[in-house]
Each structure stands twice: as C-alpha cells, then as structure tokens.
Amino acid sequence: MERLQKIISKAGAASRREAERLILAGRVTLNGRVVTELGTQADGEQDVIAIDGVNISAPKEKLYFLLNKPKRCISAVRDDRGRRTVIDLLPEVEEYIYPVGRLDYDTEGLLLLTNDGDLMNGLLHPRYEIEKTYIAKAQGVVTGEDIKKLCRGIMLEDGMTAPARAKLLERADNGSWCRVQLTIHEGRNRQVRRMLQAIGHRVQELKRVAFAGLTLEGVPRGGYRSLTGEEVARLKKIAGTAAGKPAGNARKES
Structure with a gap:
C-alpha cells in the first residue's frame, strides 16, 4: 500500500505536488469514490484510481516527448474552461502523459511530456537546479546595469531570485523594445516576466x-518529437533517477 499521490506520480499522471492539489480539489476517485484526504492509502495494482473520470495505471511503456508549445495553449491535461491543452497537440498518443512543469498560457516554447513520474519529479526538484533558457521581447531597452542586476538576482515579492545568466540579443532602432536571453534554474510562477518587470x-x-540541455531544433511551433534513448538517459542522470531512485517531491515550475 502507498499514498495515493505517490501512486498517481508513479503512473506519470501528475507530479506529487500536483497530485495533492488534484486530491484536495476532489478530482480523484478511488474505486469509484471521491477522495480528498492526502493520507489515503491505495494499492496501485489492485485499486481503480481515476482523475476527472479517466482511469490511470502504471504505464506499460515509458514515453518521453518534446513539444514546441504555441501561445494560447494550457500546460495541463484538461481545462475546465474548454481551452486547448498541450495534450490536444499530441492526438496520436493514447497513453496518459503529463507535462513536466508548466508554461504560461501566452508563453511558447519547449515543454516536455512524459508518463515517467520519477523523472518528472526529478526534473522539477529544486535540488538539481535544472537550467531553463528563455528569450523575452520586452518594452524599452535593457541596459548593461539591468543585465548585471539580472545576473546578481532580483528581489521579488516572494524573495530574491538566484543568480541568472542574461544577455541582450537585439534592440529596436527607436529603443521601443529589445530581446533578452535569460537562463534560470528556479521554478517560480511567471518568474522571467516578474524579473524583467521588476527592473522596468x-x-x-x-x-x-532550452530545458535541461534540450533545444527546439527541428521542432516547428505546435509540433513534437520523441526523445532519443541517449537524451532520456542524460535527463535521468541529471535528475537523479538514473539508478531508479525517486528524486523526492517535485516543485511546480513556472
């Protein structure tokens, strides 16, 4: 017997933290009955567990995909408001898969999806400091002093950010906008947007x-590809799951 959120995570249906949120929201059933207690124990082999009415089970085959998420798309399995989700972009995939972290509705780019709960938890765990690189088009022109501030860390309402890597890529001739590349390893909500907003x-x-050394090369907007065996092995190594040991509770990514 194991805790329900651990079984859900192992099945690749959600990170442990997300599974806890689903349970508390009354979206998980155990043998047909709604469960809202986080301490609930279950047998992953015998019990019937469902999220939003969809049965989950330990995956027969581990799947790993890299998606180039477009704007106006939800990083979730389903959306109560009927908006398009990232799962809708992989109609050929019949197994239950789940996005590794989230990108905002209006943010595009690289997003991993898998049914490997241990790898997902490892990639989202703060101890492994998985790097994520963004390119932002921002109002005005980021100055050299602004770049130094981003690299040192920015004080936000939820505390100081860790040091980042930043550089100016491009600027409009009239100074109305610029493009900045920013690499971070934290997973705070809307972190890049808030960091740049904090400096005006x-x-x-x-x-x-880019995410964990993977890039969008060869993947068009809205398209996806399977990860290679070498890529999966490298991800497992940097996420602390190469030996088959779970990395611990995951943290939601921004």
Whole structure:
C-alpha cells in the first residue's frame, strides 16, 4: 500500500505536488469514490484510481516527448474552461502523459511530456537546479546595469531570485523594445516576466528555447518529437533517477 499521490506520480499522471492539489480539489476517485484526504492509502495494482473520470495505471511503456508549445495553449491535461491543452497537440498518443512543469498560457516554447513520474519529479526538484533558457521581447531597452542586476538576482515579492545568466540579443532602432536571453534554474510562477518587470521592462513575448540541455531544433511551433534513448538517459542522470531512485517531491515550475 502507498499514498495515493505517490501512486498517481508513479503512473506519470501528475507530479506529487500536483497530485495533492488534484486530491484536495476532489478530482480523484478511488474505486469509484471521491477522495480528498492526502493520507489515503491505495494499492496501485489492485485499486481503480481515476482523475476527472479517466482511469490511470502504471504505464506499460515509458514515453518521453518534446513539444514546441504555441501561445494560447494550457500546460495541463484538461481545462475546465474548454481551452486547448498541450495534450490536444499530441492526438496520436493514447497513453496518459503529463507535462513536466508548466508554461504560461501566452508563453511558447519547449515543454516536455512524459508518463515517467520519477523523472518528472526529478526534473522539477529544486535540488538539481535544472537550467531553463528563455528569450523575452520586452518594452524599452535593457541596459548593461539591468543585465548585471539580472545576473546578481532580483528581489521579488516572494524573495530574491538566484543568480541568472542574461544577455541582450537585439534592440529596436527607436529603443521601443529589445530581446533578452535569460537562463534560470528556479521554478517560480511567471518568474522571467516578474524579473524583467521588476527592473522596468514589461515582457511582450516570451519563449522557452532550452530545458535541461534540450533545444527546439527541428521542432516547428505546435509540433513534437520523441526523445532519443541517449537524451532520456542524460535527463535521468541529471535528475537523479538514473539508478531508479525517486528524486523526492517535485516543485511546480513556472
């Protein structure tokens, strides 16, 4: 017997933290009965567990996909408001898969999807400091002093950010906008947007171009591809799951 949220995570249906949120929201059933207690125990082999009416089970085959998420698309399995989700972009995939972290509705770019709960938890765990690189189009022109501030860390309402890597890529001739590349390893909500806003530059467009060493090369907007065996092995190594040991509770990514 194991805790319900752990079984859900192992099945690749959600990270443990997301599974806890689903349970508390009354969206999980155990043998047909709604469960809202986080301490609930279950047998992953014998019990019937469902999320929003969809049965989950330990995946027969581990699947790993890299998606180039477009704007106006939800990083979730389903949306109560009927908006398009990232799962809708992979109609040929019949197994239950789940996005590794989230990109905002209006943010585009690289997003991984898998049914490997241990890898998902590892990639989202703060101890492994998985790098994520974004390109932002922002109002005005980021100055050299602004770049230094981003690299040192920015004080936000939820505390100081960790040091980042930042550089100016492009600027409009009239100084109305610029493009900035920013690499972070934290997973705070809307972190890149808030960091740039804090130094006076509102983000107009945002795209994640790299995650854990993977890039969007060869993947068009709205398209996806399977990860290679070498890529999966490398992800497991940096996420602390290469030996088959779970990395611990995951943290939601922004």
